[in-house]
Amino acid sequence: MTDNVQPASDRRAFLVGAAAGAAMLAPQPALAAGDMEALRKAVAAGHDASIKRIQDWIANPTIAAEGRNIAGGADYMAQLARDSGFQNVRIVPTDGSPGVFGTIDSGARTWVGVYFMYDVKQFDPAEWSSPPLEGRVVDRPGLGKAIVGRGAVNQKGPEGAFLAALHAFKAAGRKLPVNLVLVAEGEEEIGSPHFPQIVRDPEVMAALRKCRGIFLPSAGQDRDGTSDITLGSKGVIELELVSSGEHWGKGPSKDVHSSLKAMVDSPAWRLVQALGTLVTPDGNTPAIDGWFEKVRPLSDRERALIAENARLTSEAERKKELGVAHWIDDLPWQQALERLASQPTVNIEGLVGGYTGPGGKTILPHRAVAKLDLRLVPNMTAADCLAKLKAHLAKRGYGDVEVNMTGGYDPTETPEGAAIIKAHQAILTRHNISYSLYPRNAGSWPGYVFTGRPLGLAADHFGLGHGSGAHAPNEYFVIEPSDPRVAGLDAMVLGFAEFLYELAAMK
């Protein structure tokens, strides 16, 4: 779903830990004298090549929802991996889009996983101010120079910056301080339906078992330089509810004239009435039988983190940003944030049935579809919830309304004390980046494949730098920020190098 990023103003600063001066003096573990300087030079020398690598990748989009460039995108990903030093790079076939796997064994003590997605979200060029596949470098007022293109921040820019770090190690003649396992998928944007098949490949699984943790390279800074670390994400089920005359056995099997409503049943009305049973009348709380059975309430620590976040973030700014005047039930800010983190949802992403163009058209549609996403909190699971939804519909006589799950996964959780989280905090602290620790992202990513059974890996998103507009027109990734608190491309690349050293020092 690539909605693994807290909305911007949730990332407001509450600085944890060391003051700036002390932070800058903290030792760089496992870092030989001169290593960082050599890497800095190599990163600077590779700057133009790094930008071009990102732009070339943007020009070669893979879109799972449209079946666009699936095999080509996987081959491209594999080549990017090889070029940056991964060995044994292999395409991992699935029942859907293939994965890509590779390792770098530098003889280090510690293994670390890196998760990549090589697909991007759909786009409509008409909505963009520059061609979405060009990756043009554009001056963004108030932000600086940025690459604008589909996938710029989600996720090719940050992933490209991570690859640039690996290139810099090679160019500087430095050994990687950790061994790496790369696992990439091409269906993140449709809910990663076949990602478990990739991870359960015996070779992939064996490699991941050796890892201390895994991370997704991301642009983790807000436009003011602040950042956040989330300790988990909601799970999600993305699905279509389809009501059709054909499947129902009532209503027409093709669109007929609307005047026939007086004698013919309507699949569109059936969809509306079935939908109406899924939530409370205000549309805000799931009303699916048994939906809350496994919901685990927030812990005291989680509530405390949210309270701190509420205290230090601007409700007014957030409301303005979203164009929202009231939270659900007119909740105050802290309670709204608790609801955001703790409550499962049933959301309508889209309604589509019959005539959808300008004006009207006098038809009785034979089919109507609701696109839903259902967010899950611990300890709900996607499989259990899907079964509950189907049982709920069947019990009410709507067994004919098809439930077509297109993707989804369980919630993700990583303990606050995990080494990868501590390493992340150390980097942010060293760079004097104020950050918030957030118990749970209301969005979703397929981290459960790592954090769940059998691997039980700690999983994180790590990266300096800033970008935004995932899924939207004019998605961007800043390479030369106008705000000095935001890392530019080279600082971001170096940040990944530092992170690897930090991970190498993990106890």
Added chain:
Amino acid sequence: MTDNVQPASDRRAFLVGAAAGAAMLAPQPALAAGDMEALRKAVAAGHDASIKRIQDWIANPTIAAEGRNIAGGADYMAQLARDSGFQNVRIVPTDGSPGVFGTIDSGARTWVGVYFMYDVKQFDPAEWSSPPLEGRVVDRPGLGKAIVGRGAVNQKGPEGAFLAALHAFKAAGRKLPVNLVLVAEGEEEIGSPHFPQIVRDPEVMAALRKCRGIFLPSAGQDRDGTSDITLGSKGVIELELVSSGEHWGKGPSKDVHSSLKAMVDSPAWRLVQALGTLVTPDGNTPAIDGWFEKVRPLSDRERALIAENARLTSEAERKKELGVAHWIDDLPWQQALERLASQPTVNIEGLVGGYTGPGGKTILPHRAVAKLDLRLVPNMTAADCLAKLKAHLAKRGYGDVEVNMTGGYDPTETPEGAAIIKAHQAILTRHNISYSLYPRNAGSWPGYVFTGRPLGLAADHFGLGHGSGAHAPNEYFVIEPSDPRVAGLDAMVLGFAEFLYELAAMK
């Protein structure tokens, strides 16, 4: 709405009146010796020009829903009227698309109205087997040669055939047996929102007051040659229900990330819940407060006509044609037809909100729309029903859900004994065309402007010939039928001439 035509298999034959032999011997009133023969020659001589006139008109579409070619379409209509002999042709401005008015005063005793629409329905060329604006003459297996194009049958073909009749009178040097009043509109396909303004123009109203009746030229034969006469039509309200964060004051004012459903209200869910109150849980009966207050039950005569229609038509064929296995509540055929004629409806034409493309997109839409059409039966009125709908929503707290009526009108009724109906029957009988008399079309046309106050005109659709596919791809109008029971173009043109003679003889 141009849904003024009973679906094909409702027009099955129950022959009323005279046997073929007797019919052929019936006198042609007001018809001077040689008139018909002269007209026949003129029609044959004008055959190619008649086809070209229809094709040229098809090439010049007016589409009110898209604001396409409004002024140009009215000018074109005016020129067509002038060319066929109308005098004092005038564009009648309205708050929407203009009307066209003209008269032919041939010094006859009787005035008759002709209603034209010059607009057509939207179309998508990708769905057509020949270009929709070309009006190509195509061999249609089982039907014969037909003009294929948007507007071919709805309504430019039949209207063009009527104009061809007027040209034939001119070419043959024959005076029209009646005086004519033409009133044309360009918004029929969006529910004729400004048609009353045209008819209430003082000059138009004065001319229509002189008329004995009014008719819309149409291709009234089914593919097997049978026909029908309907004595009225349901009324209709076509509207959009719009739920938006902006208007509501809750929910977002733009699409936001779907994960925010946990703290942000959803206009899409609001629409679903508001819709759910409009009908019974099975989606089949309006549940709007007071909706049935003015509904007049079927009369005994209406029930008898429907029973006769049920007896003589094939339920199985109709089900097959529509792709329907069961009527509402598993009603038997006759009761289903009674429901069709007698019951008001609330139909969903279309649902559109949020992401409607392939796959999903994780957004919480700020706006969702249901396109509805509500069919009205006597003695409901559009104005009263619109007010009731708004009151119903407001009473349930949905006053913010916008009700945007895009068009509509009251039901239409013409007495079985009206002279224009008798003339219609006489023509069908003379040509040995078996026909059904149907109490009420479940579709709608803006005939109430004529049949209601203050005019109280009898209104009919008249025309021989066959065509189909109104609003659909590959709409066609047969000009050389393979079935001899169907009138070809020239016979259709002559049919209009005969009808005018028949009308001239009305007592």
